[in-house]
Amino acid sequence: MKRLIERSRSVGEVLRWVTQNPSKVSASHYPIALHKLGQLLQQQQQQGQATVNGESRGPGQMLEQPEFQTLCQAIISGCSKFDNFSIVNCLYAAAALGLPGESPLVRVLEDESRSRLGRFNQKDVSMVFSSEANNKALEAIFSSQLFYENRQERFIRSMAEWLPRKAENLTPYTMALIAKYVARHRLREPRLLDTIANFLLKRGEQLDSKVIQKLVFPFSRMNYRPSNHSELFPKLEAILEQKAGSSPLATVNILMSMFQLSHFPQTVLHQVFSPAFITNVMSSPYALIVRRYLSLLDAAVELEFRDYSGPRLDPRYRVLMFEHALTADEANRKYSYKGLVAEALRQLVGEECYRQDEVLPPGYCTDFLLWINRSGTVLPLSRVPAASKAPSAHTMTVVLSVNDKWHYCQNSDILVGSRAMRDRHLRLLGYSLVQV
Incomplete structure (x- = not known):
């Protein structure tokens, strides 16, 4: 037959x-x-x-x-x-x-x-x-744990072709599922990201801030400014001005995404650093995580937004953003080249001449930290005065970064947004970065 x-x-x-x-x-x-x-x-x-x-x-x-x-x-x-x-x-x-x-x-x-x-x-x-390509089917697809955990490149290439034409008929829930998938797999596909951005521009005022944060996150994750950012970012600022207090955690998440893309919404910063917002946060169950975000936002303002003249985070509430290596780095440690680099450093300069997994203010975990004097000699820790362990005119403090594949967008040499902002800030703090 x-x-x-x-x-x-x-x-x-x-x-x-x-x-x-x-x-x-x-x-x-x-x-x-x-x-x-x-x-x-x-x-x-x-x-x-x-x-x-x-x-x-x-x-x-x-x-x-x-x-x-x-x-x-x-x-x-x-x-x-x-x-x-x-x-x-x-x-x-x-x-x-x-x-x-x-x-x-x-x-x-x-x-x-x-x-x-x-x-x-x-x-x-x-x-x-x-x-499958209708709204109901897409919800089922992106809700599937099997699909979510695996990168379906053939489907994504196909979806990049037809999603822009069908986006208007999708629900915010479906679009948020798509955004979550794109972010998880670090898919820097401009057509998909711009479609999410256009959806957000058209419907943002009708959306809850918790949904907005899910739609915004892929942009910072992929270190990608949407093609409509000149319209979208002011629109998001206006929305946050109205909804900043309704969900403080969502608000600081959206702000963090904007900061990672080097966009600093001044009016919204006035609100989140205000006593009323802080008081509201401190009485909430997510107080610590919001304090971590606010502390990093405050540090970013100091380093990158020098024209800002509004309120700042009260020093009493400042904490380190991270106190140890990121979860993703810990989970993937066995796949990292960090172990090989550590062994090479042990043989080249000795264990007494570097620190591993050191956390630097405002809370950035470094892979390796070394101190080098003016003559180019790597100094053992015993010869580095405590006051000189931070960048100084006498000693160069080198951050040796091991950038593994999960630090980059998929099939790209572009660092994810959080890693890119970390590197910017460390350089502005005076550290010399060497990437391997």
Whole structure:
């Protein structure tokens, strides 16, 4: 049956083989038949045979043929018993054939696929996600833990093409799921990021600040200023002025994203450093994390926003942003080159001549810290006075950074926003950075 279907020369021939020999047709034959129908229709269009005697021979007209309806009904009736491979390939073939999303066949296949997401392998998942593109399907896709944890490059490339056209019909929840996925996998895809930015520009005033922070985060994560930033950033400032106190944690998260992109909203800073905002924060369950963010924002103002003349964070509330290595760095330590660099330093200068994982104010964890005098000699810690361990005119303090792949955007040499801001600040504080 497989050979007969593949050798068919017309749509009618394929349909006859499948519908007139039901006892010889298995689940694996249905996707082959759908694929073959798609190939034949494409050939007809390329050869100028899209119409014959004034009648369309495209997917729309084929849907009305009784034999095609019989084929669809056979798939609908039996798909719950199909194996995963047949389900996925039927859905993929139906999408390639151009069947509308509201057709009974596509709806049943999508529902069956979603119910099996947890049991699909990665190839199956990629094919399913390349076939579904409506709002309901996207919510299911990006809510899938299997999809969220794995980078689906084929699907992302496809989505970058069609998402700009469909964004207006998506819900904020769906767009936030997409933004979360893009940020997790460090996907610096301008078309996706600009689509999120345009969505935010159009709907920002209607959104809760907790949703806004999720949509803004990918920009700072990927160290990417959207193409509409000259309109978007002032719009976000105006929104934050109205909603700063409604969710303090979301507010400082949005501010941090802006700071990482070197944008400093002065009016909003007046609010978050005000006694009223601080009092509100201190009585909340997330007081410590907001204090950490405010402390880093305050340090960034000191280093990068010298024209700011408004209130600053009360010194009583200043804390280190981080007190140890970042969670991602700790989790990926076994994949890092840091161990090799540490061994090389031990052999070159000795353990007494460097510090590892030192946290520097305002809370940046460094990979390696070395002190070098004017003659270029690496000094042992015992010969570095406490007062000279910070950058000084007499001793050069070197931060040796091991930039692993998770410090960069995917397939790029651009550092993620948090790492880029860290490097800017350390240089402004007088440290000499060497990156390996």
